[in-house]
Amino acid sequence: MSSVTLAEYLFTRLVKLGVHSLHGPTGLRWVGNANELNAGYAADGYARIKGVGALITTFGVGELSAINAIAGAFAERAAVVHIVGTPSRETQDQRQLVHHTFNDGEYRRFSQMASHVTVAQTRLWDLEPSPAQIDEVLQQCLRHSRPVYIEIPVDMVDQPVPVERLGRPLDISPLPPVSCSKVVLARILDRIYAAKRPVIVVDGESRPMGILGQLQRFITSTQWPFWTTAYGKGLLDETTSNCHGVYRGRFDSPEVQAYVNGADLVLYFGPHLSSTNTFSCSAIPRDELAIYISDTAVRIGQELFRDVPAQHLLVVSDNAHQRIPRLSSLTLSEVAGPSPITQDHLWRLLAGYLRPGDIVLGETGTAGYGVREMALPRHSRVFTPVTWLSIGYMLPASQGAALAQRELMMADEYQGIRNARTILFIGDGSFQMTAQELGTIIRLGLNVVVFVVNNDGYTIERCIHGRHQAYNDITRWRYLQAPQLFGGSEKVYTASARTWDELGGILTTDQLWNESGLRMVEIVCDREDAPSGPLVEYLQRQNSV
């Protein structure tokens, strides 16, 4: 019986799942992020593009530094495998007082902490069951699209295990229909056939549910009007005439609000009803109109049917719909002039420069709201704050996403696209949190364009509370010097704009859009400038007090 080491077993499983890069702080392995939190964020970004990602850290210090990223992956459903290297079994059995512990011989605290933010945990302590333990947690990781935790004592890494089991694929097939599935399907069909004015909402949990292909066909064949949430944005083709962008609830245009409120059926796929994702809950349809189809249940009005697999419910129908506003881009000529750049127009202008397959990231803050307004070309993906909202996440996530994108393009598994880019929009305050990950982007030569929206502090916090609070001010950095500090060549493209004309000059520069590697643009905005919507309303509320 041929064998592999336990580590090879685990890594082979990961490679078969498409994980070709492991994130971790330098000092451990491979991608070499500047620190563990950033590595966790990067693994999350990678996972959202490729389906699953992995992170290696040391126990104690390393895993706790990364735990906020793991928690974010849990909240927003990224399948991240967190591998933790622990001391030898002998060291642990003897309760030795080694470094990275609390000097008390207790080694089990960290996994207990991890159990709050992962869907499965395992400790590879006995060799014989270890391969099955690995398989089980990886299956949980994929089924739930949430992080899992694997502890490997250092003396287990090179132990041999039989190779045969690797031939057996992981079991991640969907559950069979439960007994109530037919009833639920009939109820849904009744509502569909009766609907005079149906609408569809695509929310972000449609991705971990694995129904995007079916959903795309359903939407194409019904031609029903559909909206997404921020979380659902970019998951389906948004170039078709029945796509109307992100539904913004009471912040949307009167026509759109009237249309959605006048619907007689809202089919809501993959619901994730957090306040940020639903424009302070105002984008949640009334119970009597809605059918929510999630991975664990279908809810029709107030009735909840558990464990109905969504795959069995997506049926085809036809319908017509009225004219409803769609997202539009702006051109340079519409904004040109020496006046300051403002976010009411910025995002629709920038949308015109996107290209199929681009990955667009908008960090928590004004950028996170801004990207919701951008009309997307096909096969684009969007990262925008949904629920976890960990400021600092997006820069390392852009590294992970760009790496995943490059791997997919090179393997010709990216819709035939080979020239897509990763474009990060980030505020100055957020940039400071995890700026050093630019160094990893530079070292890996990833195709990333970074726009730093410099509004001199935490504008989103100024909007929500503390318009004039000193704690929303930050150290003023010279942002465009960052590529040089972090090891970039002198040819890295950088530019700064305060006016529409200056921005126009930059956006028409070929180097910005068509070079490879890192490019970086600073856009200077007023401290209290924000995209239209909730942030502007919050600001006005403070101004009126």
Add this chain to the structure above:
Amino acid sequence: MSSVTLAEYLFTRLVKLGVHSLHGPTGLRWVGNANELNAGYAADGYARIKGVGALITTFGVGELSAINAIAGAFAERAAVVHIVGTPSRETQDQRQLVHHTFNDGEYRRFSQMASHVTVAQTRLWDLEPSPAQIDEVLQQCLRHSRPVYIEIPVDMVDQPVPVERLGRPLDISPLPPVSCSKVVLARILDRIYAAKRPVIVVDGESRPMGILGQLQRFITSTQWPFWTTAYGKGLLDETTSNCHGVYRGRFDSPEVQAYVNGADLVLYFGPHLSSTNTFSCSAIPRDELAIYISDTAVRIGQELFRDVPAQHLLVVSDNAHQRIPRLSSLTLSEVAGPSPITQDHLWRLLAGYLRPGDIVLGETGTAGYGVREMALPRHSRVFTPVTWLSIGYMLPASQGAALAQRELMMADEYQGIRNARTILFIGDGSFQMTAQELGTIIRLGLNVVVFVVNNDGYTIERCIHGRHQAYNDITRWRYLQAPQLFGGSEKVYTASARTWDELGGILTTDQLWNESGLRMVEIVCDREDAPSGPLVEYLQRQNSV
């Protein structure tokens, strides 16, 4: 009955304890660190100098980003008060799906995670008992010199509580002697009177035990030879002739090993016997020689006497001792020349430039070993890796320590010293982890000298494992550009040295030592250069394979 708000109550308590600065990410309060982990590290550094420090974060994302710093404060006993702002009680009671949660209405996970790394936790949910709850956790924080966790829902912040209780001091008096105290004291005195060749070891937990003043008098009056551990270094006056530096176990000189092994009594104060702090356990004396005096017990040989307060045991005696080597510094003329800088001499050379009251920080890595070799002037303090060893800790900790130092000097509570500096020695890999905190040092105008020991990657990891592993390589930064990126003026002193002569030119520059604000020096060393001791041995072991 006059009242204050609950927040004022808490902050007043903190101010009375000497906490004049609160650390937190910008976007929350006061010091304005670049991110929460850095804020946690800074609060820890502040606490080790002033006795207690505080950190404010938001719940969920903020607290989890900081939790590794809290864990480090737990492991190495820094009294950090972690204040966590949570959503209103109504929001939590209704299990609303707000941001920074897992979108499941569950708000209690984070405090459960915190319970593993703090000695006391409290949730200010009912107004009436809240002041007493605050007092209780602060008392625990001070008694244990370990972090505590306080949750404040946003709607509680401005609720009024009676002011009277603030007049009552916190109860942190030491426990009275337990019944066995006299027996233990008699046993210790017997051993002391019988001892022909006693030695003293001062370990780091002497600081949280609150016995440094007594211990200094004991050592001065006995004139017994004493060593410290890395953790205990800098806690007592090391300029006296009976101080022999850090005892390095089997890595120490033959004379020192012979002396310590030939002792007939080792009085070991504040033991913290982790592998890193004891030179892989080789600096732990034999049981039959040692009396360990810790905060929870006295151990004489194999016998353990619990709950004996150390304050009652420190008695005075007299004795003579032989000549044993002491730490010596090197002068420039002893190393001058065009040859490369090597760490076998570097640390003893730099020691000559220290000044009373300086705080010296050596990051995990070669610097952490290097500072153990430095002879210290009076009232200096040293931060060096002890047990938690979270790479990236020292730079933010230097911000916190420098701020605490400045506050103490300005309040004239720093031994009459007004011109002390904070001096950080840090490797290139570590610097990358938390580099942005230089921005906070710059903004606050703190008197910090940073030496970046640039050896092109993780030399300490190369020593321990993976001499040629790519995962010990890092992105090559242009380190001296950092002050400019992070907002420093163009006058910030920076310099780089590869040879002893170049270093000599820098060390004799007045600006380096006598300016205020940030100064930064890059010292380029060979990849495999390390201070003498364990690291060199590890390297040689790899070379011989």
